[in-house]
Amino acid sequence: xxxxxxxxxxxxxxxxxxxxxxxxxxxxxxxxxxxxxxxxxxxxxxxxxxxxxxxxxxxxxxxxxxxxxxxxxxxxxxxxxxxxxxxxxxxxxxxxxxxxxxxxxxxxxxxxxxxxxxxxxxxxxxxxxxxxxxxxxxxxxxxxxxxxxxxxxxxxxxxxxxxxxxxxxxxxxxxxxxxxxxxxxxxxxxxxxxxxxxxxxxxxxxxxxxxxxxxxxxx
Numbered sequence: 001x002x003x004x005x006x007x008x009x010x011x012x013x014x015x016x017x018x019x020x021x022x023x024x025x026x027x028x029x030x031x032x033x034x035x036x037x038x039x040x041x042x043x044x045x046x047x048x049x050x051x052x053x054x055x056x057x058x059x060x061x062x063x064x065x066x067x068x069x070x071x072x073x074x075x076x077x078x079x080x081x082x083x084x085x086x087x088x089x090x091x092x093x094x095x096x097x098x099x100x101x102x103x104x105x106x107x108x109x110x111x112x113x114x115x116x117x118x119x120x121x122x123x124x125x126x127x128x129x130x131x132x133x134x135x136x137x138x139x140x141x142x143x144x145x146x147x148x149x150x151x152x153x154x155x156x157x158x159x160x161x162x163x164x165x166x167x168x169x170x171x172x173x174x175x176x177x178x179x180x181x182x183x184x185x186x187x188x189x190x191x192x193x194x195x196x197x198x199x200x201x202x203x204x205x206x207x208x209x210x211x212x213x214x215x216x217x218x219x
Contacts, residue, residue, distance in 0.1 A: 036089040040066040048089055051101040052077060054180055102180055106146040108168075110176040113150050115168035116158035118215070123175060125213035128186045130179025132217070135190055142190070186210060189217035 033044045045066045052058035058073040071087040078085045081096050102110065110130055118129040136142035136149045143149050151159060158164045186192070187209040194214050198204060206218035
């Protein structure tokens, strides 16, 4: 890593650490979203629309206003997941939605890790890297937010060498969305490595689930 890359990585780490303390990076200080219904307005409405759009329920333009299009999307989501179909985004609806989606900043972080770790891989291989992050979110062995999974110590080489801060392309964002939507080509893998460069005996001893491109995926 050259001097410029080291400086970028150190500054980025400081920004992430500061964001976590302020409640932007994790969930410890984040307030529960308010109950939203037709007529509600604000950034929480935009977050709701973004999450529903990711899952193909919301078809409109993302705004900060809870109109009939948003209400219809909420009802469709509620019906699909066995929730009360009242068109109101209350605690039960939010809880289910958050288990199945990420917010816009988290999607950007997921796209960054995909691009920095797998930009030379086939599309399926890029989705696979995103799927590993999503699988870690579900595992009791790992942190519970996208930010904390990505920035966990020694979790990803691209974070350590500064490549994470490269701007992701559109393909990385598409791969991130597919991973969030549940496409998992890795067969529930929690780890991956390049067998041509991996040296960790612990990693090499993991049970392999599949191989995609240059990466071996394992549990």
